[in-house]
Amino acid sequence: MNRATISREITASGIALHDGASVIMTLSPAPPGAGVIFERGDVAAAVPARWDLVGETRLGTVIGLDGASVGVVEHLMAAVAGAEIDDLFVRLDGPEPPILDGDALSYLTLLQQAGRCEQAMPRRALKVLKDVTADDGKGRATLRPAETLSYHFEISFPSAAIGTQRFDFAFSRDGFAREIAPARTFGFVQELDYLKSIDRGHGASLQNSLAIDGDHVLNRELMRFPDEFVRHKILDAIGDMALAGAPLIGRFEGVRSGHGLNNALLKALFADPANYAWVEP
Numbered sequence: 001m002n003r004a005t006i007s008r009e010i011t012a013s014g015i016a017l018h019d020g021a022s023v024i025m026t027l028s029p030a031p032p033g034a035g036v037i038f039e040r041g042d043v044a045a046a047v048p049a050r051w052d053l054v055g056e057t058r059l060g061t062v063i064g065l066d067g068a069s070v071g072v073v074e075h076l077m078a079a080v081a082g083a084e085i086d087d088l089f090v091r092l093d094g095p096e097p098p099i100l101d102g103d104a105l106s107y108l109t110l111l112q113q114a115g116r117c118e119q120a121m122p123r124r125a126l127k128v129l130k131d132v133t134a135d136d137g138k139g140r141a142t143l144r145p146a147e148t149l150s151y152h153f154e155i156s157f158p159s160a161a162i163g164t165q166r167f168d169f170a171f172s173r174d175g176f177a178r179e180i181a182p183a184r185t186f187g188f189v190q191e192l193d194y195l196k197s198i199d200r201g202h203g204a205s206l207q208n209s210l211a212i213d214g215d216h217v218l219n220r221e222l223m224r225f226p227d228e229f230v231r232h233k234i235l236d237a238i239g240d241m242a243l244a245g246a247p248l249i250g251r252f253e254g255v256r257s258g259h260g261l262n263n264a265l266l267k268a269l270f271a272d273p274a275n276y277a278w279v280e281p
Contacts, residue, residue: 001281003086003123005029007115012106014098017072017185018059018195020202023094027114030087032121035245036080038063038070039091049077051243051266057259059200061240071096074239074259075185079107081242082176083116086123102208104235105181125281128250132275134264139256141237141265146251151234153254159188160215165230171238180238182224183231186210189218237262244269249281 011026030037036049045068047053056062060072076097080088082104090097100106133142149171156164169180187201187209195201210228211218225231237254240262254262269275 001118001123003032003119003121004084004116005032005087005119006085006111007117010110010114012098012100012110014100015203015205015208016094016096017099017102017203017208018200019071019095021094023092023096023098025097026089026091027110028089028091029117030089032087032119034087034089036077036085036088036090036242038073039089040068040070040095041091041093043068049073049243050245051263051270054243054263057263059195061243061259061263063243069095072099073097073243074236075099075102075104076107076239077242078235078239079104079111079181081238081247082108082173082181083111084173084247085111085116086246087119099185099203099208102184102210103182103232104239105177108177108181122280124246124278125249126244126246127277127279128248128269128275129277130272130275132265132269134257134261134268136261136264139258139261140254141257141261142253143248143265143269144251144253146249149248149250149252151237151252151254153230153233153237153257155230155233155256157229159212161212161217162186162229165227167227167230167234169231169234176238180231180235183228183235184208184210184222184224185232186212186229189213233257241266246278247281249279 053063055064061074062071151169206219
């Protein structure tokens with residue numbers, strides 16, 4: 001399999017989840033070997049989508065370089081990985097991609113509309129050779145050797161709206177589009193005032209986020225799966241793992257993991273060259 005980009009440029013606009021401002025995003029073909037590069041037109045800066053450029057993970061994965069940053073990249077990166085796109089320019093006129101529907105399906109639809117174009121360069125994958133784990137005492141993320149890419153995730157919340165959920169996903173392009181990409185992000189109503197106090201969450205709405213109030217989902221009519229919350233956690237993990245810069249061959253296992261642990265897992269993976277090998281699938 002060769003590397004791939006998109007066939008033509010495509011543009012979308014919407015609200016930034018945390019900044020709250022309107023953002024215009026343009027996805028463009030990139031040359032083979034470029035990887036995914038975010039370009040901030042408003043500050044004339046470019047930030048490659050890489051695990052070692054992650055600077056913040058508290059309320060989304062933020063990448064940054066030379067004083068410029070791009071926030072909440074995980075949903076778009078999940079769609080890029082799900083579409084098996086390797087090289088892409090993402091031009092923004094603000095600090096985040098637009099949140100759109102709060103899922104990865106919105107971005108995946110754009111990529112599909114733009115078309116997928118194979119390039120004249122072989123695609124390399126990152127094969128996991130040894131168990132690698134990141135653990136913070138509250139959650140855990142592990143990569144294990146396997147012959148194919150798969151994800152297992154477990155979550156547990158005191159709210160009866162979520163409770164304990166588990167999901168296994170064997171990666172495929174069609175499976176991602178059907179089982180993972182539609183899962184929306186979620187948040188708790190009682191945390192919204194705090195988010196606003198730290199200048200975050202200004203773009204969150206009942207149209208782009210599942211809102212949990214106590215034991216109830218306020219906009220349950222937007223739910224696409226009864227276990228949508230754990231599926232979205234897998235979506236996040238796929239997007240965070242995409243910052244490895246190549247598709248993984250291995251099994252990801254997450255237990256109450258979040259963006260911070262996901263990034264710590266990639267740091268642990270790359271800390272020892274014996275943990276992985278570059279292969280052409």
